[in-house]
Amino acid sequence: MKRFRGFVIKEFYHIFRDKRSLFILFGMPVAQILLFGFAITNEINNVDIAVLDHSKDATTEEIINSISASEYFSIDQFIEREADIETVFKQGKVKAVLNIEKDFSQKLIKDGKAHVQIITDATDPNTANTIYNYVTAILQKYQQSQNESVGLPYQIVAQTRMVYNPELKSVFMFVPGVMTIILMLVSAMMTSISITREKELGTMEILLVSPLKPFQVIVGKVVPYIFLSVINAIVIVVLSIFIFKMPVEGSLFLLGLESVLFIISALALGILISSIAQTQQTAMMISLMGLMLPVILLSGFIFPISSMPFILQLISNIVPAKWFIIIIKGIMLKGVGLQYIWKETLILLAMTIFFIGLSVKKYKIRLE
Amino acid sequence: MSIVVSNISKSYKGVKALSNISFEVKEGELFGLIGPDGAGKTTLFRVLTTLLFADEGQASVAGFDIVKDYKIIRESVGYMPGRFSLYQDLTVEENLNFFATIFGTTIDENYDLIKDIYVQIEPFKNRRAGKLSGGMKQKLALSCALIHKPKVLFLDEPTTGVDPVSRKEFWEMIKRLQLKGITILVSTPYMDEAALCDRIGLIQDGVILQIDSPEAIIKQYPKSIYNVRADNMYQLIQSLKAYEHSHSVYPFGEFVHYTDRRTGFNPVDLKLYLAERQLANITIELTQPTIEDAFMELAK
Amino acid sequence: MENNRVIEVKELTKMFGDFTAVSAITFNVKKGEIFGFLGANGAGKTTAMKMLIGISKPTAGAAKVAGFDVASQAEDIKKNIGYMSQKFALYDDLTVKENITFFGGIYGLTRARIKEKTHKLIEELGLQDLTDKLVGSLPLGWKQKIAFSVSLLHEPKIVFLDEPTGGVDPITRRQFWEMIYKSANNGTTIFVTTHYMDEAEYCDRVSIMVNGKIEALDTPKRLKEQYKAETMNDVFLKLARG
Numbered sequence: 001m002k003r004f005r006g007f008v009i010k011e012f013y014h015i016f017r018d019k020r021s022l023f024i025l026f027g028m029p030v031a032q033i034l035l036f037g038f039a040i041t042n043e044i045n046n047v048d049i050a051v052l053d054h055s056k057d058a059t060t061e062e063i064i065n066s067i068s069a070s071e072y073f074s075i076d077q078f079i080e081r082e083a084d085i086e087t088v089f090k091q092g093k094v095k096a097v098l099n100i101e102k103d104f105s106q107k108l109i110k111d112g113k114a115h116v117q118i119i120t121d122a123t124d125p126n127t128a129n130t131i132y133n134y135v136t137a138i139l140q141k142y143q144q145s146q147n148e149s150v151g152l153p154y155q156i157v158a159q160t161r162m163v164y165n166p167e168l169k170s171v172f173m174f175v176p177g178v179m180t181i182i183l184m185l186v187s188a189m190m191t192s193i194s195i196t197r198e199k200e201l202g203t204m205e206i207l208l209v210s211p212l213k214p215f216q217v218i219v220g221k222v223v224p225y226i227f228l229s230v231i232n233a234i235v236i237v238v239l240s241i242f243i244f245k246m247p248v249e250g251s252l253f254l255l256g257l258e259s260v261l262f263i264i265s266a267l268a269l270g271i272l273i274s275s276i277a278q279t280q281q282t283a284m285m286i287s288l289m290g291l292m293l294p295v296i297l298l299s300g301f302i303f304p305i306s307s308m309p310f311i312l313q314l315i316s317n318i319v320p321a322k323w324f325i326i327i328i329k330g331i332m333l334k335g336v337g338l339q340y341i342w343k344e345t346l347i348l349l350a351m352t353i354f355f356i357g358l359s360v361k362k363y364k365i366r367l368e
Numbered sequence: 369m370s371i372v373v374s375n376i377s378k379s380y381k382g383v384k385a386l387s388n389i390s391f392e393v394k395e396g397e398l399f400g401l402i403g404p405d406g407a408g409k410t411t412l413f414r415v416l417t418t419l420l421f422a423d424e425g426q427a428s429v430a431g432f433d434i435v436k437d438y439k440i441i442r443e444s445v446g447y448m449p450g451r452f453s454l455y456q457d458l459t460v461e462e463n464l465n466f467f468a469t470i471f472g473t474t475i476d477e478n479y480d481l482i483k484d485i486y487v488q489i490e491p492f493k494n495r496r497a498g499k500l501s502g503g504m505k506q507k508l509a510l511s512c513a514l515i516h517k518p519k520v521l522f523l524d525e526p527t528t529g530v531d532p533v534s535r536k537e538f539w540e541m542i543k544r545l546q547l548k549g550i551t552i553l554v555s556t557p558y559m560d561e562a563a564l565c566d567r568i569g570l571i572q573d574g575v576i577l578q579i580d581s582p583e584a585i586i587k588q589y590p591k592s593i594y595n596v597r598a599d600n601m602y603q604l605i606q607s608l609k610a611y612e613h614s615h616s617v618y619p620f621g622e623f624v625h626y627t628d629r630r631t632g633f634n635p636v637d638l639k640l641y642l643a644e645r646q647l648a649n650i651t652i653e654l655t656q657p658t659i660e661d662a663f664m665e666l667a668k
Numbered sequence: 669m670e671n672n673r674v675i676e677v678k679e680l681t682k683m684f685g686d687f688t689a690v691s692a693i694t695f696n697v698k699k700g701e702i703f704g705f706l707g708a709n710g711a712g713k714t715t716a717m718k719m720l721i722g723i724s725k726p727t728a729g730a731a732k733v734a735g736f737d738v739a740s741q742a743e744d745i746k747k748n749i750g751y752m753s754q755k756f757a758l759y760d761d762l763t764v765k766e767n768i769t770f771f772g773g774i775y776g777l778t779r780a781r782i783k784e785k786t787h788k789l790i791e792e793l794g795l796q797d798l799t800d801k802l803v804g805s806l807p808l809g810w811k812q813k814i815a816f817s818v819s820l821l822h823e824p825k826i827v828f829l830d831e832p833t834g835g836v837d838p839i840t841r842r843q844f845w846e847m848i849y850k851s852a853n854n855g856t857t858i859f860v861t862t863h864y865m866d867e868a869e870y871c872d873r874v875s876i877m878v879n880g881k882i883e884a885l886d887t888p889k890r891l892k893e894q895y896k897a898e899t900m901n902d903v904f905l906k907l908a909r910g
Contacts (some may be wrong), residue, residue: 002469002472003469003470003472005469006465006466006469006470007466007469007470010455010458010462010466013457013458013462014455014457014458017457018457201453201455201456202449202450202451202453203453203454203455205414205417205419205447205449205453206447206449206453206467206512207470208419208442209417209418209419209441209442209445209447210442210443210467210470210471211442211443211470211471211472212470366418366419366420366421367414367419367420368380368420368421403837404835404836404837404838404840405808405835405836405837406807406808407837501709501710502709528835529834531708531709531863531908532708532863532865532901532904532905532908533708533904533905533908533909536905557835559838560866560899560901572837600853601849602846602849602850602852602853603853605846605849618838618839618842619842619845619846619849619870620869621866621869621870621888621900622869622887622888622889660838663837663838664838664839667837667838667839668839
């Protein structure tokens, strides 16, 4: 036990004396969370639009006001002719043009309907879509308010609600994903680098020709990173709660347990990588290509799995991150207990045991 | 017998690194494995310290078989691999402490064994190992290998890349260790260090050329060696090589070591021949063979 | 250039902040000489050599290599010297022939010259079976011999050898030195830096640097007499121990 302790202490020395690894361990998670939280968002805010109002009457003025009153849009300019529409898009600032037809009020009263054309700059299809949806929603709301005062019967009003994330805050989507990536990075990549560093320096030889049992070496290398990953997970959750006001509806305790499970699976993967890689650089490359990339692309973090080609959907099933993201989203956003995520937990557990078994088997107690 | 090696062969990375190696090292002996880069020294060390499996053959260290009893060997030998692998970001003291701990001992327990080595680096005990000079790293690595009082010590090229003063000091330290009854197997490419060992094994391309004490090897050198000197080294070498009776012509610094094919040849003939070749200031003197001469003759 | 001095060094100094790496060294090297530039690691010889080959500017003092000033004509120096070091000499993943062609190109040789030189080199070293083998697959001794020949492709006046023969077997090492002798005999000056003292024995003259200064400069024979030593290694030990 004393030997093991001596070994773990040494590992902590290495971690805290290497400025680069300290940066990856502590700087990166915080940076990523803040980046994803603030800079990258699916929402729209103060999007510049132009208005081409052919009618310029009281009704159109009310409509334009309700749009400009919303925090989503800001009216950049009023244009007078159809020909200006293309010009204004080319200038780049305006992302949508509201084209209100002539005699709007009259048509509304006489025919019961009038037209508003929403032209969006679809070079960014996601934003264009969102703009369209939001404008439509505002128009419908306005329409409703007018109808209510008129009092038409049997009005079926469609209402949409974005469940669990009513304001569609993208932060809620990103936090589970970023947490997964960070845990994967710290646990898998750092562990694999740590073991291959010993190989590269030649100190692994001395460790092997010593009373230290191989499993003491593996566990000793892994213990500091479990510790640090847990700290990272806590920091991320705290940041999300306090800075982004993201709720944790479910049990923090369950969240912690599932996180530890995932961390262990990532650590096992890290050990596995280190038994293949001969140099730190190789270990890092394999970690990035073999772990990070599938996690970002196939785990459902950014791109929904259901939209992917079937074969990729199948492959995503063997990415542990996919199951973990479902689990965290469930606990953090939906507040579910184990009874809803037992299936995913079981799958993750099975994967973890498999990886541990494989990495122990492949760990080399000799040089070849 | 402290180390017994029988017919060990090993192919490593596509090359036959060791071919049918056999030798024995007595208890308390200082045995030198002498050979250039690529001779197989490191591979042999790794086989004996159980880091590699041999393809053929057996070996035992301190009475334990390298295959069956590898765990015991790993717990009891001292091993200093090439490039003296130390933890660069740990201090001198932390390194020593670490190795003491994993061998289940403390620095104090066996301090007297490493005292005259460690005392030279003790003033630097809080310095990071990465910031030590080559000579100091060497001393630290040796201390770390000794801290658990091993019966057998494996030192793989401990003096390579280190300045001459530290080299000399290192051999003095090893000699003193020998007095404490430790069996020491050292490898080195420096032929002049061979003379400091009790017995040596000359190795090249995975094959043992000869095993004996340095004195015996020199005595067994089959020919008489002459130191030949002249004003123009290049012309001298060319002329000697062109001489019909020459057996070996090797530059040795300011002289050329010359051996003749004939037994009992008269150097005067050679001198005349060289003078005819327009060489000036010719001197020819009988000289003692060195380990290097023996090595080259055997390697031919 | 006085007489036939190819390297002239006067009070050459290099300082890094407060630390004096090279302290006012002075010496000359003649044409066709094999000059050994010795010293322990950290004695300043690498720093000094970097100034001589034009990749580091002196803090004070002056030096001329092949007639060009090291401070102001570094580019001319680089064109007129050859360089070989143990750490890097040839590309392991190119064949022998490809390496020769590559370096020939870098040295500014015409296609025809490269072809001619390649043929000559292969003949002289007996590399006929090895021309299309990757250099990485060759033993160290061969690499060194080829690297040395490559450094001579453009027929420079001076060749700088940085720790050229560590680790090879004694026979190969001597073959290497015989190539050096041949070059020197043809008028090329050889400037060798090393901390292997037995290589010093092969030089015409030797200088030994200790802590940035030149503490000895003479033929190996006279140095051994002066310090009552049997080998250059012992000379060095006596000097280093003060």
